[in-house]
Amino acid sequence: MIKIKSFNELKELKESLNAQREHIRIIVGMATCGMAAGAGEVFDSIAGEIMRQGLKNVTVVRSGCMGACHSEPTVEIVKPGEDPVLYGNVDSSRAKVIISNHIMRGEIVEELVLEKNYETASLGEVEQ
Amino acid sequence: MSGHKQLRIALRNCGVIDPENILEYIARGGYMALGKILDEMAPEDVIDELKKSGLRGRGGGGFPTGLKLEFARRNEGERKYIICNADEGDPGAFMDRSILEGDPQSILEAMAICGYAVGANEGYVYIRAEYPLAIERLTIAIRQAYEAGLIGDDIMGSGFSFDIKIKYGAGAFVCGEETALISSVEGNRGEPHFKPPFPAEKGLWGMPTTVNNVETLANIPSIFNMGAGRFAEIGTKTSKGTKVFALAGNVNKVGLVEVPMGTTLREIVYDIGDGIVGGKKFKAVQTGGPSGGCIPEQFLDIPIDYESLKEIGSMMGSGGMIIMDEDTCMVDIAKYYLEFTTDESCGKCTPCRIGNKRLYEILCKITKGEGTEEDLDSLKELGGIIKDTSLCGLGQTAPNPVLSTMKYFYDEYLSHVRDKKCPAGICSSLTRYEIIADKCIGCTMCAKACPTACISGKVREPHKIDQAKCIKCGACFKACKFDAILKS
Numbered sequence: 279m280i281k282i283k284s285f286n287e288l289k290e291l292k293e294s295l296n297a298q299r300e301h302i303r304i305i306v307g308m309a310t311c312g313m314a315a316g317a318g319e320v321f322d323s324i325a326g327e328i329m330r331q332g333l334k335n336v337t338v339v340r341s342g343c344m345g346a347c348h349s350e351p352t353v354e355i356v357k358p359g360e361d362p363v364l365y366g367n368v369d370s371s372r373a374k375v376i377i378s379n380h381i382m383r384g385e386i387v388e389e390l391v392l393e394k395n396y397e398t399a400s401l402g403e404v405e406q
Numbered sequence: 407m408s409g410h411k412q413l414r415i416a417l418r419n420c421g422v423i424d425p426e427n428i429l430e431y432i433a434r435g436g437y438m439a440l441g442k443i444l445d446e447m448a449p450e451d452v453i454d455e456l457k458k459s460g461l462r463g464r465g466g467g468g469f470p471t472g473l474k475l476e477f478a479r480r481n482e483g484e485r486k487y488i489i490c491n492a493d494e495g496d497p498g499a500f501m502d503r504s505i506l507e508g509d510p511q512s513i514l515e516a517m518a519i520c521g522y523a524v525g526a527n528e529g530y531v532y533i534r535a536e537y538p539l540a541i542e543r544l545t546i547a548i549r550q551a552y553e554a555g556l557i558g559d560d561i562m563g564s565g566f567s568f569d570i571k572i573k574y575g576a577g578a579f580v581c582g583e584e585t586a587l588i589s590s591v592e593g594n595r596g597e598p599h600f601k602p603p604f605p606a607e608k609g610l611w612g613m614p615t616t617v618n619n620v621e622t623l624a625n626i627p628s629i630f631n632m633g634a635g636r637f638a639e640i641g642t643k644t645s646k647g648t649k650v651f652a653l654a655g656n657v658n659k660v661g662l663v664e665v666p667m668g669t670t671l672r673e674i675v676y677d678i679g680d681g682i683v684g685g686k687k688f689k690a691v692q693t694g695g696p697s698g699g700c701i702p703e704q705f706l707d708i709p710i711d712y713e714s715l716k717e718i719g720s721m722m723g724s725g726g727m728i729i730m731d732e733d734t735c736m737v738d739i740a741k742y743y744l745e746f747t748t749d750e751s752c753g754k755c756t757p758c759r760i761g762n763k764r765l766y767e768i769l770c771k772i773t774k775g776e777g778t779e780e781d782l783d784s785l786k787e788l789g790g791i792i793k794d795t796s797l798c799g800l801g802q803t804a805p806n807p808v809l810s811t812m813k814y815f816y817d818e819y820l821s822h823v824r825d826k827k828c829p830a831g832i833c834s835s836l837t838r839y840e841i842i843a844d845k846c847i848g849c850t851m852c853a854k855a856c857p858t859a860c861i862s863g864k865v866r867e868p869h870k871i872d873q874a875k876c877i878k879c880g881a882c883f884k885a886c887k888f889d890a891i892l893k894s
């Protein structure tokens with residue numbers, strides 16, 4: 279990690295990070311609640327499957343709580359330019375189905391989709 | 407706003423970014439608020455902006471955050487401190503843990519902003535040792551923020567320096583109270599002391615100190631990014647922004663929710679929580695944990711904020727929200743919370759140490775069917791005295807669960823003391839199991855299930871329970887497939 283020495287450098291770093299974002303993100307909810315439900319295994323099997331399939335444009339992310347404790351483990355797929363899709367009650371075998379259908383063929387696995395019932399406040403960019 | 411009932415500000419990054427990678431936080435606008443503040447705002451402007459936002463403490467008290475920072479700024483001190491309160495001791499609450507596990511950098515950024523505002527260069531995160539994953543992620547976050555130069559010396563070349571260290575909580579509920587917390591950080595016993603002096607005057611090591619809750623802090627960078635004006639448009643007249651709740655109990659979708667202040671309980675229970683499990687009837691919602699109260703159905707439609715919850719005998723608290731269905735006994739619930747607070751009382755002052763113990767004993771008596779109507783009067787009277795004379799918030803609020811359930815569910819207390827009945831069938835001493843001879847086909851299932859062998863009867867003939875030996879375990883009730891056992 280390089281040291282950020284001014285506000286300008288921070289702004290530039292942010293820009294450059296966002297410019298690189300053409301990857302598909304697979305986000306696994308890995309807070310205490312998700313871990314207790316087996317999110318660790320799900321993460322490992324997703325990461326393993328991505329390697330096995332040789333998928334290069336996919337990032338698997340360990341994240342915090344998505345709020346859906348009733349349906350852990352949860353996995354969210356964020357494809358650039360598409361609405362994110364949230365899946366619930368994912369286990370290792372369901373994770374493989376999600377990868378082969380949704381990631382590789384672009385078909386959403388409808389029966390596992392959770393309704394996302396929140397909105398995130400837009401971060402209202404700092405005037406630059 | 408769209409049709410969604412939830413709005414995420416404090417939880418904006420939870421479940422979105424990798425909390426162990428500072429670059430993901432930066433890509434989402436992390437440290438932009440701190441950068442802008444250090445670049446172009448005076449400390450007084452930072453305080454004014456927070457005052458304008460209307461942000462109030464999310465740790466329970468609801469004190470205006472901007473004002474608190476202003477007090478600490480005005481008080482003279484060789485050094486000043488910012489403390490993040492991550493003690494989160496309410497049973498059932500996990501809002502702060504989720505924020506620390508999902509977005510630890512937002513807390514560090516906010517602490518540095520507060521430090522700049524009051525003129526402090528040191529901060530502590532006081533976190534309970536029972537949160538290993540949160541501690542791990544926080545530790546990684548602090549290391550990365552130092553490496554990136556976003557905390558530490560001369561942040562982003564501004565000349566402002568701010569250090570952050572972690573302190574582990576002693577595990578007692580009362581250590582979350584700010585004066586007890588400060589004494590625990592100093593290495594002393596975590597006992598509260600009388601206020602004034604407030605921490606803003608004489609806090610850690612006798613220096614001006616600001617103690618802020620995790621969720622309060624998580625809002626701060628957003629306020630500067632979205633603008634205090636826009637933040638203040640969300641919520642009610644007196645309570646701005648959103649509140650995170652840990653929704654639990656007899657509701658279909660338990661979980662972490664964040665709603666604008668002014669949302670109704672009905673929206674939370676039915677729209678977000680998807681209603682009561684098994685289609686049962688709603689009975690009450692508990693907010694404010696051991697310091698709060700139970701809210702009955704008649705208030706499901708009031709917009710919730712700090713003031714409205716207080717008016718109806720509960721409080722916002724830190725955000726625990728437990729939904730209770732018709733099978734809940736309110737006396738039993740009050741007893742549960744009192745047991746918790748008597749266990750957690752530090753014992754420093756008499757009303758709390760002895761008074762709450764008495765309240766608990768009376769409740770035990772009532773749930774055993776040995777209570778009288780005079781006991782109900784004593785509960786009320788004693789509860790009032792404890793509230794008025796205890797030293798710290800723990801004692802001052804401990805009677806709330808009893809007083810609020812007595813206020814709204816008095817009939818239930820009366821059934822316990824007058825008719826010796828528990829209407830919900832929870833208090834086992836007051837429950838009676840009987841076999842209805844007309845319905846019993848003599849299958850013997852109940853007799854096989856009974857651990858005390860107190861059910862007698864021949865095969866294919868009606869059975870009978872020996873009430874003297876019955877321990878009211880309910881095993882027979884569950885075993886009978888013919889609805890022949892009556893629970894009352």
Ligand SMILES: Cc1cc2nc3c(=O)[nH]c(=O)nc-3n(C[C@H](O)[C@H](O)[C@H](O)COP(=O)(O)O)c2cc1C
Binds near residue numbers: 462617
């Ligand atoms: C018994 C007791 C326990 C408390 N526990 C906590 C806690 O776990 N976390 C917290 O933030 N505040 C807790 N508080 C409130 C703190 O004393 C203090 O008001 C709060 O940390 C201030 O932060 P805020 O203004 O951001 O809410 C507790 C208070 C009492 C009386």
Ligand code: SF4
Binds near residue numbers: 750758759802
């Ligand atoms: S009210 Fe209870 S917890 Fe608070 S100082 Fe007194 S004895 Fe201790």
Ligand code: SF4
Binds near residue numbers: 856
């Ligand atoms: S409640 Fe338990 S102890 Fe009593 S009769 Fe039924 S099985 Fe036996």
Ligand code: SF4
Binds near residue numbers: 848849868887889890
């Ligand atoms: S299980 Fe029910 S039907 Fe069978 S003997 Fe017991 S009470 Fe009678």
